[in-house]
Amino acid sequence: MNAAEAQTVATEEQIRADLADLRDPEIPILTLDDLGIIRWVRATEDGVTVGVAPTYTGCPATEVIEASVLERLRQRGYPNPATERVLAPPWTTDWISETGRAKLKDYGIAPPAASGSKRALFGAPAVTVRCPRCDSGKTTRVSEFGSTPCKASYKCDDCLEPFEYFKCI
Amino acid sequence: MTEATNNEQLFEYVVRIADNALVTGQRLGEWVGHGPELEEDLALANFALDYIGQARALYTYAGEIEGAGRSEDDLAFLRDSHEFRNVLLVEQPNGDFAQTIARQFLFEAYYLRLLDALASSNDERLAAIAARAVKEIRYHLRHTRQWVIRLGDGTGESQRRMQDAIDRLWQYTGEMCTADDIDSWAAESGIGPVPESLRDDWNAFVDDALSEATLARPGNEWMASGGKEGRHTEHHGYLLAEMQFLQRAYPNSTW
Numbered sequence: 001m002n003a004a005e006a007q008t009v010a011t012e013e014q015i016r017a018d019l020a021d022l023r024d025p026e027i028p029i030l031t032l033d034d035l036g037i038i039r040w041v042r043a044t045e046d047g048v049t050v051g052v053a054p055t056y057t058g059c060p061a062t063e064v065i066e067a068s069v070l071e072r073l074r075q076r077g078y079p080n081p082a083t084e085r086v087l088a089p090p091w092t093t094d095w096i097s098e099t100g101r102a103k104l105k106d107y108g109i110a111p112p113a114a115s116g117s118k119r120a121l122f123g124a125p126a127v128t129v130r131c132p133r134c135d136s137g138k139t140t141r142v143s144e145f146g147s148t149p150c151k152a153s154y155k156c157d158d159c160l161e162p163f164e165y166f167k168c169i
Numbered sequence: 170m171t172e173a174t175n176n177e178q179l180f181e182y183v184v185r186i187a188d189n190a191l192v193t194g195q196r197l198g199e200w201v202g203h204g205p206e207l208e209e210d211l212a213l214a215n216f217a218l219d220y221i222g223q224a225r226a227l228y229t230y231a232g233e234i235e236g237a238g239r240s241e242d243d244l245a246f247l248r249d250s251h252e253f254r255n256v257l258l259v260e261q262p263n264g265d266f267a268q269t270i271a272r273q274f275l276f277e278a279y280y281l282r283l284l285d286a287l288a289s290s291n292d293e294r295l296a297a298i299a300a301r302a303v304k305e306i307r308y309h310l311r312h313t314r315q316w317v318i319r320l321g322d323g324t325g326e327s328q329r330r331m332q333d334a335i336d337r338l339w340q341y342t343g344e345m346c347t348a349d350d351i352d353s354w355a356a357e358s359g360i361g362p363v364p365e366s367l368r369d370d371w372n373a374f375v376d377d378a379l380s381e382a383t384l385a386r387p388g389n390e391w392m393a394s395g396g397k398e399g400r401h402t403e404h405h406g407y408l409l410a411e412m413q414f415l416q417r418a419y420p421n422s423t424w
Contacts, residue, residue, distance in 0.1 A: 057302055059222065087226070091301075144311075145211045
């Protein structure tokens, strides 16, 4: 990048567009946009900082995601690229986009079935988790936990397919 | 009060919460590959991951408060037992599955309430970490409470084991909701709750689960303490020996 270009401050839209195809390393069908974890973009003459919300505090993907954002910003020649971990407000599955939910279902992961409110989390109203393959509502929870912190294990009582459910938080 | 002493107290307060999280995470990690069934192996590993994540966020913050350049790793791996401030309950050995579940249940019944209160702390960073963690611990506690009931109200054998576990750990439950100088400082500064204010709710929650599980609430009133001052049970040293071995034997090694 030459000096003249470096002095132009990139717009947030440009930067977001440059990050648009970055994916979650554990559920690569989802982009960071689908997950709703790019919270803000700050661009000044001094540099570009992107605020990234971790999904779960201990999620090992967080560092990989931050590294991928930094690498992309560097590749595109942004000055002083940096990321900042945004803890407040805490990430919720409510931030997963409609596109993201559709992609999850296509991928074989049942998308979150309710809002991540306290009520839903305590299981007060029983939510119906639909089988991502045959759409049946007759499913059984095998375990509240799965292969990553964000998923629970289910099976479909109709088509008998075992599947994962992206739990509400 | 000078800012320097405030920082010392805040450091101490944050390290306590971090130490509880790290020691719990280390204990739960010991279960990986040894769970009674695959689903529980995954559950305990997930719990451990949440706790270690919380510990990392808190140690990083503590290091910044202290301003002496100590990183999360320095605080986790290069302090000795007497410098750890976790409550005695969390360092107790895993024992059988019932004892691990009982320990998690008794601790999380407190920890959830603490985090709930910290989420409205006037310390913004602590509030943000707590607001994130409270969602995770709420999920854990729902799971551990279910297991207390399933084992308590299960077979004769599972009930005996769960009752034994509750009886054995009971003496370590008093420390959590008993304030010392640091807790009182935090409460007066609007940083944390008065620990005693969490006790009624803790009691009600625990009693409710014990009664549903057909378990007896232990009668002993004598409570062990010392964890917050760094006086630990002998199990703590063994836990650190395993956790810190690599950094102690090969300082600054990374991979």
